Structures are given as C-alpha cells and as structure tokens.
Amino acid sequence: QVQLVESGGGLVQAGGSLRLSCAASGLAFSDYAMGWFRRAPGKEREFVAGISWRGGITDYADSVQGRFTVSRDNARNTVYLQLNNLNPEDTAIYYCAAAFRAYGMRYSSSYDSWGQGTQVTVST
Numbered sequence: 001q002v003q004l005v006e007s008g009g010g011l012v013q014a015g016g017s018l019r020l021s022c023a024a025s026g027l028a029f030s031d032y033a034m035g036w037f038r039r040a041p042g043k044e045r046e047f048v049a050g051i052s053w054r055g056g057i058t059d060y061a062d063s064v065q066g067r068f069t070v071s072r073d074n075a076r077n078t079v080y081l082q083l084n085n086l087n088p089e090d091t092a093i094y095y096c097a098a099a100f101r102a103y104g105m106r107y108s109s110s111y112d113s114w115g116q117g118t119q120v121t122v123s124t
Helices: none
Strands: 003-007 011-013 017-023 031-039 046-051 058-060 068-073 076-084 093-098 118-123
Touching: 003 093, 011 046, 017 093, 031 058, 031 068, 031 076, 046 068, 046 076, 058 068, 076 093
Parallel strands: 011 118
Antiparallel strands: 003 017, 017 076, 031 046, 031 093, 046 058, 068 076, 093 118
C-alpha cells in the first residue's frame, strides 16, 4: 500500500528556514505528481506547491512564491519542500500528497494518497 511520511517540521523564528521531506513507498514514484498542502488552525486545507511527475513543472501558491521551493529525487522516492523567510502566517500542518500522472496539481481532488502531516510553527 502507498505510504507517504513527512518529516522536517518544527519550531522556527520568523525569517528562518526549514526543509520538509516526504518519503514515499508502495508506488511507482516517478509516475506520480507530488503536492504539498497545509492546514492552519481554524482554516481549510490549502495548496502550497506541486511538482509534476516528470519533475519539469512546478507550481506554487501566490503566498509562498519566491520563498518556498519544491523538488523531488526519484532515486530516493522523496519530495522536498524548502521553506525560506518563514512568517507566522506559515504556521500549519504540512501534508504531502501523491497523484498518479496528474496535471491539476493545485486541486486536492487530484491526489490519491496523503501523508499524516508535519507541524511547522513560526514564532515572532
């Protein structure tokens, strides 16, 4: 069965950086677009970033464009999210998700499998 395991979350001061990882198993990783979503306290889950299954296309929410970078290592079955210049509004649980050969990376309905999430907390 498909498993997605996020790691790398934590507590960081505003302006700091974190690198999230999502290790995938039980799937042909290179056939899956990978996405990152987040859910902040009291808010709905929202799209953060996505990377196509061939790795050539990335997409970002406007709120993180220029600060976050998504990448993937198909040899390691892992997708990464580099978070730079964090601010308190980035505080949320971050989830990775996998979508088989999907192109609509912004839409949660595109995704077949989800991880359990990793907490990111940004203090002032």
